[in-house]
Amino acid sequence: MTQPNPACTRFLPLGKASAIGAAIQQAESILCVSHVSPDGDAIGSLLGMGWILRSLGKNPTLALADKPSEDFAYIPGFHTIVGVTQVQETYDLIISMDAGSADRMGDVFRTEYHANIPLINIDHHITNTEFGTINWVEPRCAAVCQMLIYLAEALGVPATGNLAVALLTGLVTDTLGFRTSSTDACVLQAAVQLTEGGASIQEVVSNALQRRTFASLRLWGAILNSAELMDGVIWATFSLTQRNQMGATDRDTEGLANFLLSAREADISATFTERINSAGQTVVECSFRANPGFDVSTVAVSLGGGGHAPAAGCTLFSPLDTVVETAVAALRRLHREHMSSFAQSSQANHG
Numbered sequence: 001m002t003q004p005n006p007a008c009t010r011f012l013p014l015g016k017a018s019a020i021g022a023a024i025q026q027a028e029s030i031l032c033v034s035h036v037s038p039d040g041d042a043i044g045s046l047l048g049m050g051w052i053l054r055s056l057g058k059n060p061t062l063a064l065a066d067k068p069s070e071d072f073a074y075i076p077g078f079h080t081i082v083g084v085t086q087v088q089e090t091y092d093l094i095i096s097m098d099a100g101s102a103d104r105m106g107d108v109f110r111t112e113y114h115a116n117i118p119l120i121n122i123d124h125h126i127t128n129t130e131f132g133t134i135n136w137v138e139p140r141c142a143a144v145c146q147m148l149i150y151l152a153e154a155l156g157v158p159a160t161g162n163l164a165v166a167l168l169t170g171l172v173t174d175t176l177g178f179r180t181s182s183t184d185a186c187v188l189q190a191a192v193q194l195t196e197g198g199a200s201i202q203e204v205v206s207n208a209l210q211r212r213t214f215a216s217l218r219l220w221g222a223i224l225n226s227a228e229l230m231d232g233v234i235w236a237t238f239s240l241t242q243r244n245q246m247g248a249t250d251r252d253t254e255g256l257a258n259f260l261l262s263a264r265e266a267d268i269s270a271t272f273t274e275r276i277n278s279a280g281q282t283v284v285e286c287s288f289r290a291n292p293g294f295d296v297s298t299v300a301v302s303l304g305g306g307g308h309a310p311a312a313g314c315t316l317f318s319p320l321d322t323v324v325e326t327a328v329a330a331l332r333r334l335h336r337e338h339m340s341s342f343a344q345s346s347q348a349n350h351g
């Protein structure tokens with residue numbers, strides 16, 4: 001079996017591993033959570049943590065504020081995930097995965113009940129606000145699922161079987177099938193380890209990344225038809241009206257921002273999706289993507305969101321038109337500033 005390379009396991013400092021291990025050992029009742037609008041890394045790391053804790057003799061509660069897509073039902077344990085109503089007021093320990101800030105956990109974390117409970121915050125977003133009692137934030141990891149391979153190793157839990165399938169899911173989805181700039185030797189080594197542990201790349205790619213409904217293909221056609229391009233920024237909007245007309249779900253627009261960036265003329269992409277949040281409010285979910293050299297997390301943070309340099313986002317409460325106008329202006333400014341600093345530096349190089 002492939003053992004994790006020391007160059008990769010250094011992402012989990014010894015002190016961090018023993019602090020997390022001790023907190024888990026001392027806890028009787030454990031609540032594990034991840035972020036709202038859960039993606040493959042959120043669901044994979046949540047279920048993966050569930051399998052790690054069960055191996056250690058614990059019986060954790062796994063909760064998500066939003067119902068996860070059935071596309072991920074192939075991951076063992078998927079149907080053990082509960083919603084907000086089944087979360088209790090007291091636990092010995094809370095473990096949050098893939099959430100960049102406390103509000104990203106949604107209503108599975110209620111400040112009035114949970115604020116004084118020890119919280120382990122495991123995340124890879126560079127914008128993480130370190131909201132835990134123990135914070136393990138590693139932006140050099142492509143997915144939280146990658147981080148959990150190192151944690152499992154440190155806790156003596158083999159990354160095989162159910163755990164391997166769960167962790168491979170986040171590794172595949174956050175790297176878009178090993179195609180992002182974050183896909184380095186450690187990511188590929190992690191994939192080798194999970195494959196040896198019995199997980200199938202083909203199965204995970206097919207279920208989590210590739211297969212979509214006919215309705216969602218038609219929806220993409222309609223949205224792409226109205227996409228706009230200006231100053232190296234490509235964007236598309238998707239209103240509630242369109243959504244109701246086409247009978248689309250939240251998951252149907254996933255991946256669209258990545259696809260828009262395949263336009264040769266664009267360096268930055270954005271999608272603006274209107275949806276109703278768990279509190280019944282109309283919100284606009286903004287997803288930003290960028291080619292290497294552009295940092296869209298700065299724009300996301302300025303609008304109250306977060307993320308990584310190549311992929312970031314935010315949720316806004318203003319009307320769709322206003323959100324698009326504000327965000328596109330900021331993204332075009334980011335593109336212009338980059339191009340002018342690039343022109344200056346290449347002038348200096350030639351001068």
Ligand SMILES: [Mn+2]
Pocket residue numbers: 041042098124142143144174
């Ligand atoms: Mn992630």
